[in-house]
Amino acid sequence: MQVVVDNLDVFGRGIWGTVTLFFWATLGSLVLGTVLAVFRIAPSAALRAFGTTYVNVFRNTPLTLIIVFCVLCLPTLGITFGVGTATQYRLYAVLALVAYTSTFVCEAVRSGINTVPVGQAEAARAIGLPFTGVLRLVVLPQAFRAVVPPLGSVLNALLKNTSVASAASNFELISGLRNLVEQNGNAVISVLIGITVAYALLAGVLFAGVGLLERASARNGARA
Amino acid sequence: MSQVLYDAPGPRARRLNHVLTVVGIALFAAVIGFVVWRLNDAGQFAPSKWSAFAYQDIQRALLGAWWRTMQVALAAIVLSTVLGAVLASLRLSSVGALRWTAYGLIQLFRAPPVLLLMFWFFYGGGGGIPVYWCVVLGLTIYNGAFIAEILRAGVEALPKGQKEAGLAIGLTESQVLWTIQLPQAVRSMLPSLVSQIVVILKDTALAYIIGYSELLRWGQQLGSQYFNLIPAMIVIAVVYVGTNMVIAGIAKVVERRMRGRTSGKVTIATNTAQVGAAGAV
Numbered sequence: 001m002q003v004v005v006d007n008l009d010v011f012g013r014g015i016w017g018t019v020t021l022f023f024w025a026t027l028g029s030l031v032l033g034t035v036l037a038v039f040r041i042a043p044s045a046a047l048r049a050f051g052t053t054y055v056n057v058f059r060n061t062p063l064t065l066i067i068v069f070c071v072l073c074l075p076t077l078g079i080t081f082g083v084g085t086a087t088q089y090r091l092y093a094v095l096a097l098v099a100y101t102s103t104f105v106c107e108a109v110r111s112g113i114n115t116v117p118v119g120q121a122e123a124a125r126a127i128g129l130p131f132t133g134v135l136r137l138v139v140l141p142q143a144f145r146a147v148v149p150p151l152g153s154v155l156n157a158l159l160k161n162t163s164v165a166s167a168a169s170n171f172e173l174i175s176g177l178r179n180l181v182e183q184n185g186n187a188v189i190s191v192l193i194g195i196t197v198a199y200a201l202l203a204g205v206l207f208a209g210v211g212l213l214e215r216a217s218a219r220n221g222a223r224a
Numbered sequence: 225m226s227q228v229l230y231d232a233p234g235p236r237a238r239r240l241n242h243v244l245t246v247v248g249i250a251l252f253a254a255v256i257g258f259v260v261w262r263l264n265d266a267g268q269f270a271p272s273k274w275s276a277f278a279y280q281d282i283q284r285a286l287l288g289a290w291w292r293t294m295q296v297a298l299a300a301i302v303l304s305t306v307l308g309a310v311l312a313s314l315r316l317s318s319v320g321a322l323r324w325t326a327y328g329l330i331q332l333f334r335a336p337p338v339l340l341l342m343f344w345f346f347y348g349g350g351g352g353i354p355v356y357w358c359v360v361l362g363l364t365i366y367n368g369a370f371i372a373e374i375l376r377a378g379v380e381a382l383p384k385g386q387k388e389a390g391l392a393i394g395l396t397e398s399q400v401l402w403t404i405q406l407p408q409a410v411r412s413m414l415p416s417l418v419s420q421i422v423v424i425l426k427d428t429a430l431a432y433i434i435g436y437s438e439l440l441r442w443g444q445q446l447g448s449q450y451f452n453l454i455p456a457m458i459v460i461a462v463v464y465v466g467t468n469m470v471i472a473g474i475a476k477v478v479e480r481r482m483r484g485r486t487s488g489k490v491t492i493a494t495n496t497a498q499v500g501a502a503g504a505v
Contacts, residue, residue: 039248043230043241046248060422060468061461062429065440069461072444073454077262113228121228139228160337167433174339181347188347196344199336 003187004194007180014176015198021093021162021172022202026155028098033105040110051106059103063164067096071168086169093165097158104154112147113139145217152210159206160199173198263454273452277459282446289442290463296356296428296438300363301421307364308371313401315376326372333369339430341366346434359431367424374416378409411482418475422468429464439463 004011039051058066070092074080081091116139124138166174173195180191233241263269276282314326333341342362345353353361382405390400410417432440443460447453 041229042244042248043233043237044244044248046245046252048248050248050252056469057465060426060465062426062440062464064429064432065457065461065464068432068440068444069457072447073457076268076454077266079262116228118228125231135229163337163339164430164433166339174337174343177340177343177347188350192340192344192348196336196340199340203335 001190001194003180003184003190007184010176010180011194011198013171014173014195015202017170017172017175018159018162018202021090021097021165021170022159024094025097025101025158025162028094029101029105029158032098032102034109036102036106037109037113040106041113055103055106058099061100063096063100063161064167066100067093067164067168070096089169090165093162093168093170096168097161097165101154101158101161104157105151108147108150108154109143111150112143115146116142148210148214148217152207152214155206155210156203159202266454268452268454273450273455276446276450276452277455285442285446286459286463289437289439290467292437292442293425293428293431293439294467296359296363296431296436297425299360300367300424300428303360303364304367304371304424307368308375309406311368311372312375312379312406313398315372316379316401316405318397330369330372333365338362338366338427339433342430342434355431355434355436358434359428359436362430363424363427367420367427370420370423371417374413374420375406375409378413379405381412382408414475414479414482418472421475422471425468425471426464 036051036054039047040055042048042051071089074092074095081088083091120138120142121134124134129137162172163174165172166178177191177195181188184191230237267273277286311326311330314322315330317323317326339362342358345358345361346355349358379401386404386408387400390404391397395403428438429440431438432444435441439460443456444453447456450456
């Protein structure tokens with residue numbers, strides 16, 4: 001395990017890279033995923049078709065392909081961000097992760113809204129609440145509670161999926177692994193164990209966070 | 225449209241819906257238009273970029289690359305189903321030690337990214353394991369753990385009487401599990417199992433990163449040879465999406481034919497399907 005202690009800086013950079021990717025991809029896919037969910041349950045068939053097409057196409061395409069496409073093809077298409085190469089690659093990776101993960105966020109949100117019994121909304125309308133009132137006071141608080149657990153597993157998958165960004169010249173844990181293995185051919189197993197533990201720690205933190213959120217939303221529900 | 229959110233539309237709501245429809249179509253057109261404009265601007269519609277796909281040699285090579293991807297996927301699907309069934313049966317065993325061992329293994333196998341598991345075989349084997357097997361084994365132990373959990377949930381959703389009846393007619397516990405409970409669990413969990421198969425198929429693309437020559441790697445090589453990277457990637461995406469949709473279609477047919485042949489609550493399967501599908505790359 002000496003190799004892990006000697007290379008704590010590489011591990012630190014790897015973890016930082018993974019966390020950065022995870023953070024921005026989470027932010028982006030929560031926003032885009034919610035918008036897509038709104039499209040998919042909209043009263044207009046055209047909006048629904050748009051949401052459904054997007055979700056079906058991106059969910060069925062491998063993430064690796066999306067990332068490789070972003071890195072190799074977007075510059076040809078003139079979609080660049082006018083920043084340094086490293087930042088550019090990170091933006092491409094985040095873009096790909098958002099495009100892919102938002103489809104799963106969308107499905108989690110949509111199924112959460114669908115778990116709310118129709119009678120709840122009917123009752124809310126019956127007592128005269130307007131559309132926004134129905135949403136804000138009755139439907140969304142209940143939907144949110146049902147959304148948190150599946151959203152947790154979506155984020156868990158996203159955390160692991162950041163590893164694919166190593167194909168796009170991003171420095172994160174997998175890139176760190178490859179660097180360390182190249183330099184320490186005799187301590188491969190220690191490096192592998194170290195990286196695995198790093199992922200387990202990150203997943204543990206995420207798990208604890210989702211658990212807190214779940215308890216908080218359950219408490220809210222009980223009060224309401 | 226969700227009944228929860230919208231009442232039957234009146235005249236005002238109908239007008240609003242028409243507006244939304246126009247907005248939706250405009251949005252559709254804008255996205256497609258932007259993509260087409262960018263592609264056209266970059267000269268990607270030039271016939272020279274697409275003519276390569278008219279050659280029979282290249283079509284044959286595409287088919288070969290698709291088959292190499294399918295070889296990985298099929299091996300991983302078969303092996304992870306076997307591993308999943310074994311882990312699930314250990315997890316449901318009445319022997320505490322077996323149950324806890326299986327629990328530990330399942331948690332261990334699905335915690336790290338699949339890519340890292342592939343690298344475990346790749347680097348951990350000292351380069352002695354062929355890349356093909358690194359990919360297949362990585363996919364197998366990762367997805368095996370997920371399939372085990374799906375099967376376990378299916379078995380646990382069955383009515384208790386199923387097991388009790390089996391035991392009452394003198395079957396052993398493992399006979400009950402393999403002849404009565406698991407077959408029903410497979411049927412009720414079919415949607416989740418299919419989405420796991422789609423996950424495996426998509427994850428084969430990770431082989432690109434550790435250097436196995438599959439569909440994506442082939443497309444990248446073709447693209448740099450003929451300077452038609454974007455068309456090549458588009459063709460490959462179509463192949464992947466098409467294959468996944470065919471699998472989903474077959475699954476739907478099988479599901480329809482099997483419906484009603486289980487005493488489990490089939491309704492719970494749809495929810496875990498989404499969780500399962502999101503559970504991996």
